[in-house]
Amino acid sequence: MVFALPGVKFDLDMIKKYDTPAPRYTSYPPATQLTEGFTSTDYQRAIAASNQRKSPLSLYFHIPFCQSSCYFCGCNTVISNNKNIAKPYLEHLEREIKNTSNLIDPDRKVLQIHWGGGTPNYLDCDQVEFLWKSITHHFNIDPQAEISIEINPRYVDKDYIFFLREIGFNRISFGIQDFNSQVQKAVNRIQPEELLLDAMSWIKAAKFDSVNVDLIYGLPYQTLQTFRETVKKTVALDPDRIVVFNFAYVPWLKPAQKNIPLEALPKPQEKLEILKMTIEELTNSQYRFIGMDHFAKPNDELAIAQQNHTLQRNFQGYTTHAGTELFGFGATSISMLHDAYVQNHKQLKDYYQAVASDALPVSKGIKLTADDVLRRDVIMCIMSNFHLHKQKVAEKYHINFDEYFAQELDALKPLEADGLVSISSKHIQVTEIGRLLVRNIAVVFDIYHHNQDKHFSRTI
Structure with missing residues (x-):
């Protein structure tokens, strides 16, 4: 089912209330x-x-x-x-x-x-x-x-x-x-x-x-x-x-x-x-x-x-x-495979040394868990399309969506009360007001975000 795309509304009070640090979610985990x-x-x-x-x-x-x-x-x-x-x-x-x-x-x-x-x-x-x-x-x-x-x-x-x-x-x-x-x-x-x-x-x-x-x-x-x-x-x-x-x-x-x-x-x-x-x-x-x-x-x-x-x-x-x-090449570049993210060395000398020895110039990375992959799908659906179809996620990952994300759905209630998101038995829909604050909605599903505020820019 295709939903008509809403416009975007600028609600100054909501923006001031929710202008807090959060990841930009070019990846999950960040x-x-x-x-x-x-x-x-x-x-x-x-x-x-x-x-x-x-x-x-x-x-x-x-x-x-x-x-x-x-x-x-x-x-x-x-x-x-x-x-x-x-x-x-x-x-x-x-x-x-x-x-x-x-x-x-x-x-x-x-x-x-x-x-x-x-x-x-x-x-x-x-x-x-x-x-x-x-x-x-x-x-x-x-x-x-x-x-x-x-x-x-x-x-x-x-x-x-x-x-x-x-x-x-x-x-x-x-x-x-x-x-x-x-x-x-x-x-x-x-x-x-x-x-x-x-x-x-x-x-x-x-x-x-x-x-x-x-x-x-x-x-x-x-x-x-x-x-x-x-x-x-x-x-x-x-x-x-x-x-x-x-x-x-x-x-x-x-x-x-x-x-x-x-x-x-x-x-x-x-x-x-x-x-x-x-x-x-x-x-x-x-x-x-x-x-x-x-x-x-x-x-x-x-x-x-x-x-x-x-x-x-x-x-x-x-x-x-x-x-x-995604495969990234060159100093600082990041590769984004289905279940692993990898970053190359940032400093040229380290990058050169690794490549010269015919090693992959890996500086750091992460192997994603099954929960990471599931949460990434949820977060990216919200971030990209302002909409999530619960049943599609449930069928893809063999879960009961409302049970698996019971805490998250509870945490979304204040945002729903403020008009940022609409939640039904089948869908999570970001509203016209919520589109500018979509990071605040997505972060609810991020289990890594606790005590990580210092790493991220503010949502607005």
């Missing part, structure tokens, strides 16, 4: 549960079990390098203007691809590929081609695969964009963050409006299948009016998807943020007003609120998948390929 007790031997066993399932593949390649530091950034990056630094990294990345792919059944099709970072277009065209040839040599790429790349628009020209399209990329993403020059200067990411317009025009001329752009609210010197202008200019660019991230000021975790003037950050009340305005502007411009911080056109695959209750989440965010298993 990545904070990965431990160093999980070894490369454990990973090899997980890959062998994965081969038995014969699931299609999703591949992620991490390019950690950036030419300069964006003060808002929370990614794992290496800042360097010395482009020679990429050469040994690509050599080790190729070796990791070879060693890992040798353990994976070559008949398994790759349905998704994503290059992230850092700044993947830190690589020149020859380096992009080198990595691309390594991937296509070692993996069986489906002709209809989604192949996406993140770019920094400050470091591309028309020829580079067309080269990416010709080599095989069909989806592209770039960060706008904010059009306002004062904001850009404060976060050390100056990119004039003309530059952004050029980048989008080249992307459209190259006929990419889908374009995603990122915005960030809560940055220094932002006001309701200035960010409204940014949102309107972004809509005028006509991207297929828009992601609006909440800036988390955590200088104790990300030292570069110490360069941001604290007094210039918008106050909490204005930040909420900016979020409310953004949602209104985008939904009034026919973008559908997918969830968390994502918006998409109604004909976009994400919106269609959500309408059909087949949308999923993984470490790359929302995805339409529910049955794939």
Whole structure:
């Protein structure tokens, strides 16, 4: 049974009440549960079990390098203007691809590929081609695969964009963050409006299948009016998807943020007003609120998948390929198999040392229990589709849903009383008010969350 997708309502009182830390649920268990007790031997066993399932593949390649530091950034990056630094990294990345792919059944099709970072277009065209040839040599790429790349628009020209399209990329993403020059200067990411317009025009001329752009609210010197202008200019660019991230000021975790003037950050009340305005502007411009911080056109695959209750989440965010298993390559990357998550070494020296010895560069991981897999399914259904069909879960996992989750259903009663969720004998449905607070609903089913608040950002 397909439910009509509700809109989203901004209830300030509920947002203030429930604005507490919670995981973003790009995985369950959250990545904070990965431990160093999980070894490369454990990973090899997980890959062998994965081969038995014969699931299609999703591949992620991490390019950690950036030419300069964006003060808002929370990614794992290496800042360097010395482009020679990429050469040994690509050599080790190729070796990791070879060693890992040798353990994976070559008949398994790759349905998704994503290059992230850092700044993947830190690589020149020859380096992009080198990595691309390594991937296509070692993996069986489906002709209809989604192949996406993140770019920094400050470091591309028309020829580079067309080269990416010709080599095989069909989806592209770039960060706008904010059009306002004062904001850009404060976060050390100056990119004039003309530059952004050029980048989008080249992307459209190259006929990419889908374009995603990122915005960030809560940055220094932002006001309701200035960010409204940014949102309107972004809509005028006509991207297929828009992601609006909440800036988390955590200088104790990300030292570069110490360069941001604290007094210039918008106050909490204005930040909420900016979020409310953004949602209104985008939904009034026919973008559908997918969830968390994502918006998409109604004909976009994400919106269609959500309408059909087949949308999923993984470490790359929302995805339409529910049955794939994700293999990550490069420093810091995370692999997400059906019953195991694995993270590579974060430091280049550790990553290089492991790969050079032909070991899988495993830093930490986790083997999922049967309960983990069940709870992941429940949480991801709620996070992705704002709806859960109890009986389908019960039949899939051979449980009585209401008995198995009796404590959780009891814990949801206050949220139901506040209008965030509607619970019946057959369904759990997130309401229009609850969609902005979906993490608060999902966390009820998370048995790891107790005393873990310090690890996570706030829900709004």
